[in-house]
Amino acid sequence: MSDLEVALVRLDAELPPPAYAHPGDAGADLRTTVDVTLKPGERALVPTGIAMALPQGYVGLVHPRSGLAAKHGLSIVNAPGTVDAGYRGEVKVALINLDPVEAIELRRGDRIAQLVIQRVEQARFVEVSELPESVRGAGGYGSTGGFSDR
Numbered sequence: 001m002s003d004l005e006v007a008l009v010r011l012d013a014e015l016p017p018p019a020y021a022h023p024g025d026a027g028a029d030l031r032t033t034v035d036v037t038l039k040p041g042e043r044a045l046v047p048t049g050i051a052m053a054l055p056q057g058y059v060g061l062v063h064p065r066s067g068l069a070a071k072h073g074l075s076i077v078n079a080p081g082t083v084d085a086g087y088r089g090e091v092k093v094a095l096i097n098l099d100p101v102e103a104i105e106l107r108r109g110d111r112i113a114q115l116v117i118q119r120v121e122q123a124r125f126v127e128v129s130e131l132p133e134s135v136r137g138a139g140g141y142g143s144t145g146g147f148s149d150r
């Protein structure tokens, strides 16, 4: 088990802090501090009531929760959202209702997303005139085929 400490401020002291549902889970659940109803296709920037100081060399990634996505079509517009180590503001989630028919009603305290904290590199970009060869080369965007091998 990792022992990474992350300084956390609860801007809304009545709600519990982010928590991992099980030992070993990658994502800690984030809660909405507000009631919000999303009509089909509608999006909203939802506050979570927390602010953090991630250590340098780490990033917080805000991912959708798979159950809410599969059952209700709740997703995140910019999934996964990027929380920079230097960010000290409130973590917010840009939710979107992808269901074509049903509205989604969220209540204050509901677990709406999950925060995955990972190590990250900051690159030193070195400009060159030619890139080294590779097997893939410039092939992309379906160059290996689609769903099947037909």
Ligand SMILES: O=c1ccn([C@H]2C[C@H](O)[C@@H](COP(=O)(O)OP(=O)(O)OP(=O)(O)O)O2)c(=O)[nH]1
Residues within 6 Å of the ligand: 062, 078, 080, 081, 082, 083, 084, 085, 087, 090, 091, 092, 093, 094
């Ligand atoms: O899901 C998210 C994504 C971002 N942020 C916060 C933390 C992050 O450090 C900051 C900026 O995010 P990003 O760089 O993705 O957005 P931007 O549109 O490039 O804004 P900026 O110009 O402030 O970098 O917004 C969140 O609270 N939740």
Ligand SMILES: [Mg+2]
Residues within 6 Å of the ligand: none
């Ligand atoms: Mg940015």
